Amino acid sequence: MCKSMKCRVNGPHHLHHTYPQSEDLIIGGIASHGVFVSNLIDFTEEPSPVLLDDFVVVPKYYQHILALAFAVKETNENPEILPNVTLGFHLYDSYFSARQTYHATMLLMSTLERWVWIGVLIMDNDNGERFVQTVVPLFSQSGICFALIERLPVLVSFTEFNGLLVQGAKFHDKVMDSKANVVVFYGESLSVMYLRWFPYLSEKEHGTNIPRGKVWIMTAQMELTSYICQRNWDTEIIHGALSFTIHSNELPGFKQFVESKSPSRTKGDGFLRDFWQQAFGCVFPDTAVGEVDGNICIGEEELESLPGTFFEMSMTGHSYNIYNGVYAVAHALNIMSSSRVKHSPMVDREGLKLQNLQMWQLHYFLRHVSFNNSAGDKISFDHNGELLAGFDVINWVVSSNQTFHRVKVGRVDPDGPPDQALSINEDAITWNNWFNQAWPLSVCSESCHPGTSKKVKEGEPFCCYDCIPCPKGKISDQKDMNECNKCTGEKYANSKQDLCIPKAATFLSYEEPLGLSLASFALSFSLITAFMLGMFMKHHDTPIVKSNNRDVTYTLLISLLLCFLCTLLFIGQPQKATCLLRQTAFGIIFSVAVSCVLAKTITVVLAFMATKPGSRMRKWMGKRLTNSIVVSCSLNEAGICAIWLATSPPFPDVDIHSVTEEIILECNEGSVTMFYGVLGYMGFLAIASFTVAFFARKLPDSFNEAKLITFSMLVFCSVWVSFVPSYLSSKGKYMVAVEIFSILTSSGGLLSCIFSPKYYIILLRPELNNREQLTRRKE
The missing domain is CATH 3.40.50.2300 (Response regulator)
Known part of the structure; x- marks a missing residue:
């Protein structure tokens, strides 16, 4: 100092x-x-x-x-x-x-x-930190991430040599033990000599001088060099390396x-x-x-x-x-x-x-110089004063006795289109012997196959990920997709979730077993009802037919016949006309049928009350009352249907969401409120009929129709109460099938419970078909 x-x-x-x-x-x-x-x-x-x-x-x-x-x-x-x-x-x-x-x-x-x-x-x-700050973000933008970023120490003095070897051994282990098979080596030209320490460090630490193969990619300023002490060292580690070199000629x-x-x-x-x-x-x-x-x-x-x-x-x-x-x-x-x-x-x-x-006077002329050198290459500079020259991509091939060859396998042309700036002949590359001439892969995670997507592992680079199956309804049709894509509405994911398959258009048709079966039942019940109607009309003068208003009985049978037939409107491809008719026709016809049952029930009660001495109920007896009940109750339902058709009528529609594999051709009810309003009014009539019949079930007549009506309305109400949850839990054509089944079952219940006993008497017990037998009181 x-x-x-x-x-x-x-x-x-x-x-x-x-x-x-x-x-x-x-x-x-x-x-x-x-x-x-x-x-x-x-x-x-x-x-x-x-x-x-x-x-x-x-x-x-x-x-x-x-x-x-x-x-x-x-x-x-x-x-x-x-x-x-x-x-x-x-x-x-x-x-x-x-x-x-x-x-x-x-x-x-x-x-x-x-x-x-x-x-x-x-x-x-330029130092390595600048390289990291400048190049690493560009690599990341191109989808490249890093298994490790290490700083290789530089030898300054012989006293640091042992410490350098210790650090170099750690660096060697990190590089060789990583999953990355490609290592970009950036440094000054002298740095290649440090790379040649790797076989020495491998032998010292692990007893072998054959380290795991890597594809070394080196920058343009680096050449295969040696210290004097490395004169006889093996150069195998460089075998298969790729480097950028300034284009040159002999x-x-x-x-x-x-x-x-x-x-x-x-x-x-x-x-x-x-x-x-x-x-x-x-x-x-x-x-x-x-x-x-x-x-x-x-x-x-x-x-x-x-x-x-x-x-x-x-x-x-x-x-x-x-x-x-x-x-x-x-x-x-x-x-x-x-x-x-x-x-x-x-x-x-x-x-x-x-x-x-003056020196500065030369700058202008140097920037604009252009000439051909003795090798025939054109030498010129761009507007920034940088040499207009591309790079050759060189593959280092090491032979015996430390001889090596530079094999040109590609070219970087800065003047070419961006997608053609780099061209490489992959077949000309000789890889490190460790790869056995197979195409080397350098990945942190294996590729995610179609049907799965990548999920980045927490705390690790973005190229380290797990492969997770696609969620239901989504697919991935390529490898290594970041996320699964949802199929368009007209397609659905296959079982492997790697392909979108077009959905098939479906509706309840006559060609399939379900539709054919329901149509057969509807026609069968219709024939039975028509046969009963004909039988009753044939015996129209007998007491059992005349009792409890013969006209209401005929109306009920006709409405039940129409109920069975209206189910055919629900089968087949939905059209505008069928969509408008099927719910409204079903609602009105069923309301007529239930109104008839209600009218018959009230008639039974009034008839019994009218037989008492001094009763004033006789004036209510007659066709006028029953007809009024049937007409008024039916008109109420018809009014609800008219409002429905006027405000929000049903229409043909396509449902692509309810069923995964199908496009459902259906009738959109237009207004769900009106649809359930029609059902609700019909339920109100059924409950009213059941209530009146229930209280009249113990009247003393030997043939008390109130008992039959009670049981029939119990069946009717049970069917339609169970209809609502079944209907809501079904999808597609099965919703239609549930409604058809409910119509057939409830109509069949009314037919069998009310008319089967009468049919039995008419055909098999004609002796009971008289006034005395029908009106006598039970003891």
Whole structure:
């Protein structure tokens, strides 16, 4: 720490790795070539100079430097580009350090080096948090969720190495034990070397170096690289990985240019010596040190013999971008120079000095530059100054001896339609051996089959879910549906709830057994009633027919006949006419029948009372009273039906909701209140008849019709009381069947209870069919 005001702040240590090549114009560049790994600096004392022994080279990245140098060389040899100006460059190493990057930037732009405008080529080193904040929401919007989001620690010093392995082992276990088979790996180019620790960690922790397979998807700035210590490490973990790479082509002459590089033939390249020693695992003799341990570098080793993780003879996408960047600057300078000459005719071209230009003046020309490079690719920039270039989708296929191949399996075309921006040849992909060349799936939960829907598990990502059966009446006809859909009103869900089936239109028809049976019963009862009516008319002069008003008896039989026949209006497809008639006809006809029963009951009571001495009831006896009862009671029901038809008449309707699998063709009653009003009035007449008959049941006549009426009305009332809940609990054609059954049963009850005893006397006991027998009192 400073103890006096005389302390001064020294600049950073001298940058050991530079590559200057001075010419008329200088392109500045910052490369990522190696990293210093040393003990932590605690700032309690002045740190000692960094030793080269602590410097670790990433051999593969040396190609980036060669790409820039090769582009500058070709530009200077081309007389059509900057004919009177030569390009140079000055490269610094960033050492994968933000501080050293800032230092190199200041050196390139400060007065310590040459008073000119430069282009800066740097690695993409955006931090992971920005990636999470920017990309994760976009992934989520596309239905992608995350099994884990982990931060991979970065090696800063050797003292942290053991701790890094411990953290790396935990990270390894989380990744390998997760259900996710796809892992997107985002990081700087150096990060791939951390990925290669996984087999080592797997062997250390679990005794095996064959970790569970994953599909690694890596970003464009990442390449398959190695530390020196990873020279002989297996690269199987990368096998089958997919990555985006900047589109590149083979450049004529690049391989020969690379092969010409060696420490014995190349001067001024401050990167080459360390690259050579660490890439080939040898040491150059040093007279200052004396004897050295290890293999001696002869300087003529073949770069082509290096493993692909150390160095590649073909140009990578990253290097290709650097190459094009140099050409873009050169073309921009050429255009700017031509523009200045064109607008300054009095100035001699040789007198025009590009060195005097300000750096900002080049920006406009750089944004509008467009040219074809030596590989034939068009290089241009968009309105934002970004390179118009797509990406290749590369499948990494690892072979023996750490050799690998980049297989192009797809293309990203930013200029294409959104639905065609990404194209992939799935059949060309080689997957990790763990997948056995089967299409890998990376899901938290298995697909939900049709008939089920997804239910997100509480507290887990949205792609982790349970599959639950669709609710009744709903279906899912595709896999992994978020919710089941309700079938339209004209369809219903099948038993598997994966298909909507059209509903069948149904009504009570004559073709089906139920309708045919009811129609047969109705006709049978009608024939029986008609036969009884004919029999009574044949014996119309007998006492049993004449008793209790013969005309009312005929009216009752006719109304019962019509009641049986009116049930036929309820069978068959509902039509406008049948819907209007069936309830009203049934109500009026039944009211006539019950009114007749009521009139007969009152007549029985009055007849008995009239036989008493001095009774005044004789004046009420006669047809006028009975006819008045029948007519008035029937007209009341007819009035209710008239109001019903005038206000809210029944009409043909379709019910698609009551029965799941059927569309019910029915008669809508129009007004439910009026429908139950008709039934209620009829019930009132029935109860009145039952009450009067009940009190007259013990009259002393040997043939007391009040007893028969009491029992018949008991049957009648029982049928219609049970009708209401049965009707309301039925649906579709069964509602109609319940009403028909009630009509037939109640009418049949009246017919059998009131007329069967009389029919029995007429046919089988004619001797009882006389006045004395019918009117004698029981002892």
